[in-house]
Amino acid sequence: MDSNRSKQYPLHRREVVTALLDHRDDMLVVAGLGASAWDITAARDSPLNFPLWGAMGGAVSLGLGLALAQPSRRVLVVTGDGEMLMGMGSLATVAIQSPPNLAIVVLDNERYGETGMQTTHTAGDVDLAAVASATGFSASVTIKDNLTLESVLPQIRNGEGPIFFNIKICVEDLPLVLPPKDGIHLKNRFRLALLGTDTAV
Amino acid sequence: MTQPDFVTWSDSIFQILLNHRIRQVAYVPDAGHLHLINQCLQCSDMVSVPLTTEEEGVALLAGAWLGGERGVLLMQSSGVGNCLNMLSLSSVCQMPLLMLVTMRGEQGEFNPWQVPMGENTEQLLTAAGVTVYPVSRGDQLAAAVATAAAMVYEGPSAAAVLISQRILGAKTFEQ
Numbered sequence: 001m002d003s004n005r006s007k008q009y010p011l012h013r014r015e016v017v018t019a020l021l022d023h024r025d026d027m028l029v030v031a032g033l034g035a036s037a038w039d040i041t042a043a044r045d046s047p048l049n050f051p052l053w054g055a056m057g058g059a060v061s062l063g064l065g066l067a068l069a070q071p072s073r074r075v076l077v078v079t080g081d082g083e084m085l086m087g088m089g090s091l092a093t094v095a096i097q098s099p100p101n102l103a104i105v106v107l108d109n110e111r112y113g114e115t116g117m118q119t120t121h122t123a124g125d126v127d128l129a130a131v132a133s134a135t136g137f138s139a140s141v142t143i144k145d146n147l148t149l150e151s152v153l154p155q156i157r158n159g160e161g162p163i164f165f166n167i168k169i170c171v172e173d174l175p176l177v178l179p180p181k182d183g184i185h186l187k188n189r190f191r192l193a194l195l196g197t198d199t200a201v
Numbered sequence: 202m203t204q205p206d207f208v209t210w211s212d213s214i215f216q217i218l219l220n221h222r223i224r225q226v227a228y229v230p231d232a233g234h235l236h237l238i239n240q241c242l243q244c245s246d247m248v249s250v251p252l253t254t255e256e257e258g259v260a261l262l263a264g265a266w267l268g269g270e271r272g273v274l275l276m277q278s279s280g281v282g283n284c285l286n287m288l289s290l291s292s293v294c295q296m297p298l299l300m301l302v303t304m305r306g307e308q309g310e311f312n313p314w315q316v317p318m319g320e321n322t323e324q325l326l327t328a329a330g331v332t333v334y335p336v337s338r339g340d341q342l343a344a345a346v347a348t349a350a351a352m353v354y355e356g357p358s359a360a361a362v363l364i365s366q367r368i369l370g371a372k373t374f375e376q
Contacts, residue, residue: 030264050267055290058260061252062290065261068225068248069268089253090260097250183294187267195269 001123006110009170010145013107016167017078018043019153020105025074027157028066028194032059032079034114035174036107040078042177047193050186051179057086060104064094067102067161070194074101074157081108081122081166088131094162095136102161104132109169117171132164139163210368211236213343214301218247218273221350223299225250225265225272227258233303233369234275255280256287263296271354274300278322278363279315285329288359292330297357299350300331301364308366326361337365 017039021029029049031037036059037051050066052059063077084106094102110123122128133140143149143165156165180186214237218226226241227250228234242249252258255276262272281302291298305312306319318325323333332352336345342364349360 028268052290054293055260055263055287058256058263058287058290061257061260062264062267064250065225065264065266065270065272066268067264068250069265069270087257090257092253093250093257093261097248183290187294187296190267191269194267 001119002110003119003123005123006108006168006171009109009168011143011149011167011169012172013039013109013169014042014174016107016149016169019149020076020078020156023157024076027074027076028070030059030063030066030075030077032056032077032083034080034083036078036080036083037179038174038177039107041179045179047189049179050190053181053183056083057090059083060087060090060094063102063104064090064097064099067099068097071099071101073194074103075099076156077102077104079104079106080113081106081110081128082112082120084128085121085126088128091132091137091164092135095132097162098136099162100160102163103156103159104162104164105156106164106166107169108166109171111171113171127166129164129166132166137162137164140165142166142168144168208236210339210342211240214346215240215244217343217346217350219244221354222271223273223350224248224270225262226275227252227261227272228275229255229258229277229280231275231277231303231305233277233364234301237301238275255283259284259287259290259298262298263290263294266296266357271297272299274298276300277303278305279318281322281325281361282318285325288329288331291359295357296359297353298331298359299353300326300359300361301346302326302361303364303369304366310366322363331359331361333361333363335363335365337367339368342368
């Protein structure tokens, strides 16, 4: 494990997420618990954001269910390396379904950010993009610099899925930007914005 | 239980799922669900999603509901423990969640490693906020599934039908 490596990464999580969600149009965004949920909220809260406050390991699975239900809409899952590690099997489940509208972005600072910045397995040799690739994702890339990030933004927004991007970001201590935490409110505002008033499915 | 009875009850459950417009069928296989899973796999109105662990199904079906679709989670009782933290999603967000759980570790179980979860399935689900419908007679199974499905999708709420080994027959090495 290398506890210093991620201090040197040039990319900053809030800037990455702001770039991802710029021109998001009607994209549906799911965020894993912790910093990823604060990041999508800092970029701009939206009824079409579903930030998780718990359910660790479930962000990708939730994104899959949403992507299967809404094949005409882009679904973006933004999560952290710790959350992704807890749900690594869900990458295999996604690969089997192969939803063309699903993109997964892991913000990988190699740390558990909410619990004291302990190193995660990705501070060792664990390579999440290689895991996704091994399950059968057609595109699975690790990104470490802004030039490469800029070049793949169109693919993240519109490229044929399922696609997986592991973005190495630096360790930093950022102000919390909290989304609403009432789960029923988050659910209802999402369904109202997506499905309209006729939500009686 | 005779095999034709079992197929008939699976047919009844499948019809209830169709009646409730169930679209996403998430499952970790169990021998007791064999016939139902095959029916769902062959149904063009359903998307069958094999999982690597049951908790994926809880999150998957929450996503389905956010996207306007209904689902069901098929699993055996040994997988209930895997779901516990993920069930906070159903509980906190009041996501509809219909679980059909085939029981292990009760009547005539040959494998003692199945017993700890089997003995505690009902209590664990109840503690996690899931309404439980245990069924030990085959002729009551369809009615229980219909009741649970109505509770879940009229609610919304989380409900699990526990299908006893008395109905399924205990698994043995010979089966």
